[in-house]
Amino acid sequence: MSPSLLIDNIGSLVTNDPGLGEGALGLVEDAALVVEDGLVVWAGPRARIPEGAARERFDAAGRAVVPGFVDSHAHLVFAGDRTAEFEARMSGRPYTAGGIRTTVAATRKATDQELRANVRRLVAEALRSGTTTVECKSGYGLTVEHEARSLRLAAEYTHEVTYLGAHVVPPEYADDPDAYVELVRGPMLEACAPHARWIDVFCERGAFDGDQTRAILAAGKERGLVPRVHAGQLGTGPGVAIAVELGAASADHVTHLTDADVEALASSETVATLLPGAEFSTRSPYPDARRLLDAGVTLALAADCNPGSSYTTNIPFCVALAVRDMNMTPAEAVWAATMGGARALRRTDVGRLAPGGRADVVLLDAPSYVHLSYRPGVPLVARVWKDGAPVVG
Incomplete structure (x- = not known):
């Protein structure tokens, strides 16, 4: 005591x-x-x-x-570096070295000790900028063994662990993505569910479509995992509707939304989690937080720490971006980074x-x-x- x-x-x-x-x-x-x-x-x-x-x-x-800030969206279990990708993007040069798949290859090769050290470093870094609660996803292993390992290591640092086997389709399943979906909702889920509280899907063109997303999340719910959804980052799509339909705790990114998406979020308990670090790091349009707030949607702010599109753990930085570029007031941004994050994790104690x-x-x-x-x-x-x-x- x-x-x-x-x-x-x-x-x-x-x-x-x-x-x-x-x-x-x-x-x-x-x-x-x-x-x-x-x-x-x-x-x-x-x-x-x-x-x-x-x-x-x-x-x-x-x-x-x-x-303490509540960061409800982070990808901390990874290895490798994507500096060249970032530099090319910021310099306006094409880059085709593999994106997420580059990190997957490095993460699979890394030892438990190397991955653990990286998670420890990032959690400590986040704590120094005021983050006292952090969610952590898998998603850079994409095999039964490596996804379960990622979740086991994440659970050493947080109770808020999310199974994201459905991040992208790995190269070995490029010719048969439906077989990978069956792996994610079958043997991989069986191995990963004991280590996780949440299940997430990157519902986006180039990743997983609406039918695949619904099937994976439904299987996770049957195993007692609560859905979260990457939705509307690159364009409009079915992610928000599926999140609300399945009672997801949050729909994350939500940069591109239809009026029906906004109405669905406003009439549900699904939190819209905004991740301005991703827009900052990719020079993409920021989500219109004012549109969501005026509709009555509950918002959270999170860092989306990952090595490719938002390599920051700093929630104060995200608060400043939300105020400057997303039409939030300072009070709304601070609430979203604290109480909003707690709502996205269905927590009342933080x-x-x-x-x-x-x-x-x-x-x-x-x-x-x-x-x-x-x-x-x-x-x-x-x-x-x-x-x-x-x-x-």
Whole structure:
């Protein structure tokens, strides 16, 4: 058990509980936070701190505190490097070295120790920028053995593990993609389901079509896995409709949407997870978050860390992109990166700093959460507590 802790003299506290403060962020000025046994037990104005609230006191010195970021979309189990691909794309030169399949080949050759070291490095990197909860997908193994290995290694670092055998069709099945679909929903699923909570499909032209996506996700549901869907990244398609139909926790990317897609998301509990790092790294159009917000869709922001199209773990960077290029307000972006991510993972214990929530706390070297988008690229995370224990700073 961690000792009780009073985080005092907080200039601006984001609780994400409208019952505790102003607006959707539940913003409390001149605030304090009491932590006990890894949980928040009290949050509110300093003037109302309970008597004998905690044995230890930390002085926030008027700085802002926000919940730990919840990154609900990441691909961290991989090996190899795709710098040449990125450089060619940014230089306007054609590049045909293989994309995802390049990473698949490198990942298959890597040892467990090499893959583990890379996941550890990326999780630590994310933590330094304030991410205290991260989801992790497979998808760079694409054999029964290598997908199960990827999930087993991911589970060493997070409970939020996603089976993504349906990332792309590997080269050995290029002439018979339907046989690969049967492998993914049959023997590969049997080997991977014990290590995962979620199942995902890249529903996109060049990857998996609507019928294949529905069949794979349905098989995963039968094994107790909850669907997530890569949908609408490269163009409109059936991904969003399938996500809503099957009760997916999230539809991710959603850069290209029809009016029917927006209406379907708005009338469902499926979260639309936006991944602006991918648009930044590919010079693609950004999704119109304002269109979704105005329709009543719940949004999450995630980093989509992967070696090909979004090699970042930095959620503050994604917050700044969302405000600058996706028509979100600073408050909406911070909510999406915390509470929105929690909704996308169907979690109620993270993404908020209210009684009963985990004490995943981020201290900013700034007086307000607005500085996350006001000062892009500046390392504003001064200190991080995970389950009430200091882990950064």
